Amino acid sequence: MIKFFYIFFLIIFNKVKSFKKPKISIIIPSYNIPNYYYLKSSIDSVLNQTLKNIELIIVDDKANDQSPIILDNYSLIDSRITIIHKIKNEMTGYARNTGLDFIMGEYLGFLDYDDIFHKDALKLSYNEAKKKNFTIVNFEYKTFKNENFILKYLNNKKKYNIELLNKYYNFPIKKTGIHIWRNIYKTSFILSHNFKFYNTWADEDVLFCMTIFSFDIEILLIKKPLVFHRLLKTSIGHNLKKKEIRQKLFIYHLRNIFKILNKYKIINNRIRENILVLLGKSHFKNKNIEKLLRLIKGYKNLFSNEIIRKYYIIIFNMKKIEILYKFKEININKYEIIINKKLNCYI
Numbered sequence: 001m002i003k004f005f006y007i008f009f010l011i012i013f014n015k016v017k018s019f020k021k022p023k024i025s026i027i028i029p030s031y032n033i034p035n036y037y038y039l040k041s042s043i044d045s046v047l048n049q050t051l052k053n054i055e056l057i058i059v060d061d062k063a064n065d066q067s068p069i070i071l072d073n074y075s076l077i078d079s080r081i082t083i084i085h086k087i088k089n090e091m092t093g094y095a096r097n098t099g100l101d102f103i104m105g106e107y108l109g110f111l112d113y114d115d116i117f118h119k120d121a122l123k124l125s126y127n128e129a130k131k132k133n134f135t136i137v138n139f140e141y142k143t144f145k146n147e148n149f150i151l152k153y154l155n156n157k158k159k160y161n162i163e164l165l166n167k168y169y170n171f172p173i174k175k176t177g178i179h180i181w182r183n184i185y186k187t188s189f190i191l192s193h194n195f196k197f198y199n200t201w202a203d204e205d206v207l208f209c210m211t212i213f214s215f216d217i218e219i220l221l222i223k224k225p226l227v228f229h230r231l232l233k234t235s236i237g238h239n240l241k242k243k244e245i246r247q248k249l250f251i252y253h254l255r256n257i258f259k260i261l262n263k264y265k266i267i268n269n270r271i272r273e274n275i276l277v278l279l280g281k282s283h284f285k286n287k288n289i290e291k292l293l294r295l296i297k298g299y300k301n302l303f304s305n306e307i308i309r310k311y312y313i314i315i316f317n318m319k320k321i322e323i324l325y326k327f328k329e330i331n332i333n334k335y336e337i338i339i340n341k342k343l344n345c346y347i
Helices: 002-017 036-047 067-077 091-100 121-131 147-154 172-176 187-192 204-212 243-263 269-279 286-297 305-315 318-326 334-343
Strands: 024-030 054-060 081-085 107-110 136-144 161-165 183-186 219-230
Touching (some): 024 036, 024 091, 024 121, 036 067, 054 067, 054 091, 091 204, 121 136, 121 219, 136 147, 147 219, 172 204, 172 219, 183 187, 204 243, 243 286
Parallel strands (some): 054 081, 136 219
Antiparallel strands (some): 107 183, 136 183
Protein backbone atom coordinates (compact mmCIF):
# COMPACT_ATOMS: atom_id res chain seq x y z
CA MET A 1 0.00 0.00 0.00
CA ILE A 2 2.85 2.41 0.90
CA LYS A 3 4.57 1.60 -2.40
CA PHE A 4 1.36 2.36 -4.30
CA PHE A 5 1.02 5.82 -2.69
CA TYR A 6 4.72 6.50 -3.33
CA ILE A 7 4.27 5.70 -7.03
CA PHE A 8 1.12 7.80 -7.15
CA PHE A 9 2.94 10.74 -5.51
CA LEU A 10 5.82 10.55 -8.02
CA ILE A 11 3.39 10.50 -10.96
CA ILE A 12 1.41 13.50 -9.69
CA PHE A 13 4.58 15.42 -8.80
CA ASN A 14 6.08 14.95 -12.26
CA LYS A 15 2.80 15.92 -13.95
CA VAL A 16 2.34 19.09 -11.89
CA LYS A 17 5.95 20.14 -12.37
CA SER A 18 5.53 20.61 -16.11
CA PHE A 19 1.80 20.28 -16.67
CA LYS A 20 0.29 20.63 -20.08
CA LYS A 21 -2.75 18.46 -20.65
CA PRO A 22 -1.84 15.71 -23.14
CA LYS A 23 -3.94 15.44 -26.26
CA ILE A 24 -3.71 11.65 -26.23
CA SER A 25 -2.75 9.10 -23.57
CA ILE A 26 -1.46 5.70 -24.72
CA ILE A 27 -1.53 2.68 -22.41
CA ILE A 28 0.85 -0.27 -22.91
CA PRO A 29 0.67 -3.33 -20.60
CA SER A 30 3.98 -5.13 -20.16
CA TYR A 31 4.84 -8.52 -18.72
CA ASN A 32 7.78 -10.90 -19.30
CA ILE A 33 8.77 -9.80 -22.79
CA PRO A 34 10.08 -12.60 -25.08
CA ASN A 35 12.19 -10.13 -27.07
CA TYR A 36 13.17 -6.74 -25.62
CA TYR A 37 13.59 -5.33 -29.10
CA TYR A 38 9.80 -5.62 -29.59
CA LEU A 39 9.15 -3.59 -26.44
CA LYS A 40 11.65 -0.90 -27.43
CA SER A 41 10.23 -0.66 -30.96
CA SER A 42 6.74 -0.23 -29.56
CA ILE A 43 7.78 2.49 -27.09
CA ASP A 44 9.86 4.31 -29.72
CA SER A 45 6.92 4.32 -32.13
CA VAL A 46 4.92 6.28 -29.53
CA LEU A 47 7.70 8.66 -28.51
CA ASN A 48 8.53 9.45 -32.15
CA GLN A 49 5.01 10.51 -33.04
CA THR A 50 4.64 13.75 -34.98
CA LEU A 51 2.07 14.71 -32.34
CA LYS A 52 4.34 15.60 -29.42
CA ASN A 53 1.83 16.55 -26.72
CA ILE A 54 1.06 13.01 -25.61
CA GLU A 55 1.61 10.81 -22.59
CA LEU A 56 2.65 7.17 -22.51
CA ILE A 57 1.60 5.05 -19.54
CA ILE A 58 3.29 1.66 -19.33
CA VAL A 59 1.98 -0.77 -16.74
CA ASP A 60 4.51 -3.36 -15.58
CA ASP A 61 2.34 -6.29 -14.50
CA LYS A 62 4.86 -7.57 -11.93
CA ALA A 63 7.26 -8.94 -14.55
CA ASN A 64 10.17 -11.08 -13.32
CA ASP A 65 12.49 -10.44 -16.26
CA GLN A 66 14.60 -7.38 -17.16
CA SER A 67 11.75 -5.40 -18.73
CA PRO A 68 11.03 -3.27 -15.58
CA ILE A 69 14.62 -1.96 -15.73
CA ILE A 70 14.24 -1.10 -19.41
CA LEU A 71 11.02 0.77 -18.66
CA ASP A 72 12.57 2.75 -15.80
CA ASN A 73 15.46 3.78 -18.04
CA TYR A 74 12.99 5.06 -20.63
CA SER A 75 11.16 7.13 -18.03
CA LEU A 76 14.45 8.90 -17.17
CA ILE A 77 14.99 10.12 -20.71
CA ASP A 78 11.45 11.27 -21.57
CA SER A 79 9.15 13.05 -19.11
CA ARG A 80 6.07 12.03 -21.14
CA ILE A 81 6.48 8.46 -19.90
CA THR A 82 4.85 7.19 -16.72
CA ILE A 83 5.81 3.72 -15.48
CA ILE A 84 3.51 1.94 -13.05
CA HIS A 85 4.97 -1.13 -11.35
CA LYS A 86 2.22 -3.34 -10.02
CA ILE A 87 2.88 -5.30 -6.85
CA LYS A 88 0.84 -8.26 -8.10
CA ASN A 89 0.48 -9.93 -11.49
CA GLU A 90 -3.17 -9.73 -12.60
CA MET A 91 -2.95 -10.22 -16.39
CA THR A 92 -3.45 -7.85 -19.29
CA GLY A 93 -7.03 -6.74 -18.64
CA TYR A 94 -6.39 -5.45 -15.12
CA ALA A 95 -3.06 -3.95 -16.20
CA ARG A 96 -4.96 -1.79 -18.70
CA ASN A 97 -7.48 -0.89 -15.99
CA THR A 98 -4.61 0.34 -13.83
CA GLY A 99 -3.46 2.55 -16.70
CA LEU A 100 -6.99 3.97 -17.05
CA ASP A 101 -6.81 5.17 -13.43
CA PHE A 102 -3.91 7.49 -14.29
CA ILE A 103 -4.66 8.86 -17.76
CA MET A 104 -4.81 12.61 -18.24
CA GLY A 105 -5.19 12.92 -22.02
CA GLU A 106 -8.18 14.30 -23.87
CA TYR A 107 -8.26 11.07 -25.88
CA LEU A 108 -6.81 7.68 -25.10
CA GLY A 109 -5.56 4.65 -26.99
CA PHE A 110 -3.99 1.27 -26.37
CA LEU A 111 -0.97 -0.47 -27.83
CA ASP A 112 0.46 -3.93 -27.21
CA TYR A 113 4.12 -4.21 -26.23
CA ASP A 114 5.04 -5.73 -29.60
CA ASP A 115 3.00 -3.52 -31.96
CA ILE A 116 4.07 -0.35 -33.77
CA PHE A 117 2.34 2.93 -34.58
CA HIS A 118 2.74 4.78 -37.87
CA LYS A 119 4.59 8.01 -36.99
CA ASP A 120 1.52 10.12 -37.90
CA ALA A 121 -1.04 7.80 -36.27
CA LEU A 122 -1.89 9.99 -33.29
CA LYS A 123 -1.68 13.30 -35.14
CA LEU A 124 -4.02 12.20 -37.93
CA SER A 125 -6.53 10.50 -35.64
CA TYR A 126 -6.56 13.36 -33.12
CA ASN A 127 -7.00 16.03 -35.80
CA GLU A 128 -9.87 14.09 -37.37
CA ALA A 129 -11.48 13.53 -33.96
CA LYS A 130 -11.41 17.24 -33.17
CA LYS A 131 -13.02 18.35 -36.43
CA LYS A 132 -16.45 17.20 -35.28
CA ASN A 133 -15.78 16.08 -31.73
CA PHE A 134 -15.96 12.36 -32.54
CA THR A 135 -16.09 9.89 -29.67
CA ILE A 136 -14.13 7.22 -31.51
CA VAL A 137 -11.72 7.34 -34.43
CA ASN A 138 -10.86 4.00 -35.99
CA PHE A 139 -8.00 3.30 -38.40
CA GLU A 140 -6.79 0.40 -40.53
CA TYR A 141 -3.93 -1.91 -39.59
CA LYS A 142 -1.46 -4.34 -41.11
CA THR A 143 -0.13 -7.54 -39.60
CA PHE A 144 3.53 -8.46 -39.93
CA LYS A 145 6.18 -10.93 -38.86
CA ASN A 146 9.18 -9.13 -40.29
CA GLU A 147 9.54 -5.36 -39.93
CA ASN A 148 10.93 -5.07 -43.46
CA PHE A 149 7.38 -5.73 -44.63
CA ILE A 150 5.99 -2.57 -43.05
CA LEU A 151 8.79 -0.13 -43.96
CA LYS A 152 6.85 1.07 -47.00
CA TYR A 153 3.85 1.87 -44.79
CA LEU A 154 5.64 3.50 -41.84
CA ASN A 155 6.57 6.67 -43.72
CA ASN A 156 3.65 6.69 -46.12
CA LYS A 157 2.57 10.29 -46.75
CA LYS A 158 -0.21 9.49 -49.23
CA LYS A 159 -3.61 11.05 -48.72
CA TYR A 160 -6.28 8.95 -47.07
CA ASN A 161 -10.04 8.61 -47.27
CA ILE A 162 -12.41 8.73 -44.33
CA GLU A 163 -15.80 7.18 -43.73
CA LEU A 164 -18.40 8.13 -41.16
CA LEU A 165 -20.44 5.48 -39.37
CA ASN A 166 -23.26 7.54 -37.91
CA LYS A 167 -25.26 6.45 -34.88
CA TYR A 168 -27.78 4.69 -37.13
CA TYR A 169 -25.16 2.52 -38.82
CA ASN A 170 -25.92 -1.01 -37.68
CA PHE A 171 -22.74 -2.92 -38.45
CA PRO A 172 -19.80 -1.02 -36.90
CA ILE A 173 -17.73 -4.01 -35.80
CA LYS A 174 -17.89 -5.43 -39.30
CA LYS A 175 -15.77 -2.45 -40.38
CA THR A 176 -13.96 -1.50 -37.19
CA GLY A 177 -13.14 -4.97 -35.87
CA ILE A 178 -12.79 -5.64 -32.14
CA HIS A 179 -9.13 -4.72 -31.70
CA ILE A 180 -8.68 -2.01 -29.09
CA TRP A 181 -5.34 -0.88 -30.54
CA ARG A 182 -6.85 0.44 -33.79
CA ASN A 183 -8.92 3.19 -32.16
CA ILE A 184 -8.60 6.33 -30.11
CA TYR A 185 -11.43 7.02 -27.67
CA LYS A 186 -12.64 10.22 -26.03
CA THR A 187 -11.44 9.90 -22.44
CA SER A 188 -14.51 11.55 -20.90
CA PHE A 189 -16.76 8.98 -22.61
CA ILE A 190 -14.75 6.03 -21.30
CA LEU A 191 -14.43 7.33 -17.75
CA SER A 192 -18.00 8.61 -17.40
CA HIS A 193 -19.33 5.13 -18.20
CA ASN A 194 -16.62 3.46 -16.12
CA PHE A 195 -15.68 1.05 -18.91
CA LYS A 196 -13.25 -1.57 -17.66
CA PHE A 197 -11.59 -4.72 -18.96
CA TYR A 198 -12.62 -8.09 -17.62
CA ASN A 199 -9.69 -10.15 -16.43
CA THR A 200 -9.67 -13.17 -18.72
CA TRP A 201 -6.66 -14.92 -20.19
CA ALA A 202 -7.67 -14.10 -23.78
CA ASP A 203 -10.04 -11.91 -25.82
CA GLU A 204 -10.40 -9.36 -23.04
CA ASP A 205 -10.80 -6.64 -25.66
CA VAL A 206 -13.96 -8.31 -27.07
CA LEU A 207 -16.14 -7.15 -24.18
CA PHE A 208 -14.61 -3.67 -24.17
CA CYS A 209 -15.10 -3.01 -27.89
CA MET A 210 -18.47 -4.74 -28.22
CA THR A 211 -19.93 -2.69 -25.38
CA ILE A 212 -18.60 0.66 -26.60
CA PHE A 213 -19.61 0.08 -30.24
CA SER A 214 -23.17 -0.69 -29.15
CA PHE A 215 -23.75 2.89 -28.02
CA ASP A 216 -25.43 5.36 -30.37
CA ILE A 217 -22.28 7.28 -31.22
CA GLU A 218 -20.65 8.40 -34.43
CA ILE A 219 -17.47 6.56 -35.40
CA LEU A 220 -14.98 7.93 -37.90
CA LEU A 221 -12.91 5.51 -39.98
CA ILE A 222 -9.52 6.52 -41.37
CA LYS A 223 -8.80 4.32 -44.36
CA LYS A 224 -5.07 4.11 -43.93
CA PRO A 225 -2.90 1.63 -41.94
CA LEU A 226 -1.78 3.51 -38.84
CA VAL A 227 -0.91 0.61 -36.56
CA PHE A 228 1.06 -2.57 -37.26
CA HIS A 229 0.25 -5.75 -35.36
CA ARG A 230 3.11 -8.19 -34.88
CA LEU A 231 2.19 -11.86 -35.29
CA LEU A 232 3.90 -13.93 -32.61
CA LYS A 233 3.55 -17.65 -32.01
CA THR A 234 4.07 -17.01 -28.30
CA SER A 235 1.04 -14.72 -27.93
CA ILE A 236 -2.03 -16.04 -26.12
CA GLY A 237 -4.35 -15.26 -29.00
CA HIS A 238 -2.35 -17.42 -31.39
CA ASN A 239 -2.03 -20.32 -28.93
CA LEU A 240 -5.70 -21.03 -28.30
CA LYS A 241 -5.82 -24.39 -30.06
CA LYS A 242 -8.76 -25.70 -28.08
CA LYS A 243 -11.68 -24.04 -29.87
CA GLU A 244 -14.23 -25.23 -27.36
CA ILE A 245 -12.44 -23.42 -24.52
CA ARG A 246 -12.43 -20.22 -26.54
CA GLN A 247 -16.12 -20.65 -27.37
CA LYS A 248 -16.95 -20.92 -23.67
CA LEU A 249 -14.91 -17.79 -23.06
CA PHE A 250 -16.85 -16.01 -25.80
CA ILE A 251 -20.18 -16.98 -24.20
CA TYR A 252 -18.83 -15.64 -20.89
CA HIS A 253 -18.00 -12.31 -22.57
CA LEU A 254 -21.40 -12.20 -24.24
CA ARG A 255 -23.19 -12.69 -20.93
CA ASN A 256 -21.29 -9.74 -19.46
CA ILE A 257 -22.04 -7.60 -22.53
CA PHE A 258 -25.76 -8.24 -22.06
CA LYS A 259 -25.52 -7.29 -18.38
CA ILE A 260 -23.82 -3.99 -19.19
CA LEU A 261 -26.27 -3.13 -21.96
CA ASN A 262 -29.19 -3.87 -19.63
CA LYS A 263 -27.59 -1.66 -16.99
CA TYR A 264 -27.54 1.30 -19.37
CA LYS A 265 -30.93 0.32 -20.83
CA ILE A 266 -29.47 0.33 -24.33
CA ILE A 267 -31.60 -1.45 -26.90
CA ASN A 268 -30.97 -0.68 -30.55
CA ASN A 269 -30.27 -2.38 -33.85
CA ARG A 270 -26.58 -1.69 -33.55
CA ILE A 271 -26.32 -3.99 -30.52
CA ARG A 272 -28.15 -6.80 -32.27
CA GLU A 273 -26.21 -6.51 -35.50
CA ASN A 274 -22.83 -6.18 -33.77
CA ILE A 275 -23.34 -9.28 -31.70
CA LEU A 276 -24.93 -11.39 -34.39
CA VAL A 277 -22.34 -10.54 -37.02
CA LEU A 278 -19.55 -11.39 -34.59
CA LEU A 279 -21.23 -14.64 -33.66
CA GLY A 280 -21.39 -15.51 -37.32
CA LYS A 281 -17.61 -15.75 -37.38
CA SER A 282 -17.58 -18.42 -34.68
CA HIS A 283 -18.23 -22.10 -35.39
CA PHE A 284 -19.70 -23.48 -32.19
CA LYS A 285 -19.93 -27.08 -31.11
CA ASN A 286 -23.39 -28.50 -30.46
CA LYS A 287 -23.47 -28.11 -26.68
CA ASN A 288 -22.09 -24.58 -26.89
CA ILE A 289 -24.70 -23.65 -29.50
CA GLU A 290 -27.40 -24.72 -27.06
CA LYS A 291 -25.83 -22.61 -24.28
CA LEU A 292 -25.65 -19.68 -26.67
CA LEU A 293 -29.28 -19.97 -27.68
CA ARG A 294 -30.43 -20.17 -24.07
CA LEU A 295 -28.39 -17.08 -23.27
CA ILE A 296 -29.81 -15.08 -26.19
CA LYS A 297 -33.37 -16.22 -25.47
CA GLY A 298 -32.95 -15.00 -21.88
CA TYR A 299 -32.62 -11.42 -23.13
CA LYS A 300 -35.85 -11.06 -25.08
CA ASN A 301 -35.66 -7.28 -24.88
CA LEU A 302 -32.58 -7.51 -27.10
CA PHE A 303 -33.44 -10.52 -29.23
CA SER A 304 -36.97 -11.50 -30.15
CA ASN A 305 -37.67 -14.91 -31.68
CA GLU A 306 -38.11 -13.19 -35.04
CA ILE A 307 -34.65 -11.62 -34.86
CA ILE A 308 -33.05 -14.94 -33.93
CA ARG A 309 -34.95 -16.57 -36.77
CA LYS A 310 -33.85 -13.91 -39.24
CA TYR A 311 -30.17 -14.22 -38.47
CA TYR A 312 -29.73 -17.84 -37.51
CA ILE A 313 -27.73 -18.56 -40.66
CA ILE A 314 -25.26 -15.86 -39.65
CA ILE A 315 -24.99 -17.03 -36.06
CA PHE A 316 -24.43 -20.72 -36.56
CA ASN A 317 -22.26 -23.04 -38.55
CA MET A 318 -24.47 -24.60 -41.24
CA LYS A 319 -23.31 -28.07 -40.24
CA LYS A 320 -24.85 -27.54 -36.81
CA ILE A 321 -28.16 -26.15 -38.01
CA GLU A 322 -30.08 -29.17 -36.74
CA ILE A 323 -29.58 -27.90 -33.19
CA LEU A 324 -32.02 -25.09 -33.93
CA TYR A 325 -34.85 -27.56 -34.40
CA LYS A 326 -34.85 -28.05 -30.63
CA PHE A 327 -36.15 -24.50 -30.31
CA LYS A 328 -39.42 -25.07 -32.13
CA GLU A 329 -40.79 -21.56 -31.71
CA ILE A 330 -38.21 -20.35 -34.24
CA ASN A 331 -40.04 -22.43 -36.90
CA ILE A 332 -37.21 -23.14 -39.31
CA ASN A 333 -37.82 -25.39 -42.28
CA LYS A 334 -35.45 -26.85 -44.86
CA TYR A 335 -36.75 -24.59 -47.60
CA GLU A 336 -35.77 -21.53 -45.57
CA ILE A 337 -32.29 -22.94 -45.02
CA ILE A 338 -31.77 -23.26 -48.77
CA ILE A 339 -33.05 -19.73 -49.41
CA ASN A 340 -30.98 -18.18 -46.64
CA LYS A 341 -27.78 -19.82 -47.82
CA LYS A 342 -28.01 -17.58 -50.88
CA LEU A 343 -28.80 -14.50 -48.81
CA ASN A 344 -25.96 -14.96 -46.34
CA CYS A 345 -23.91 -11.96 -47.44
CA TYR A 346 -22.93 -10.44 -44.09
CA ILE A 347 -19.65 -12.24 -43.49
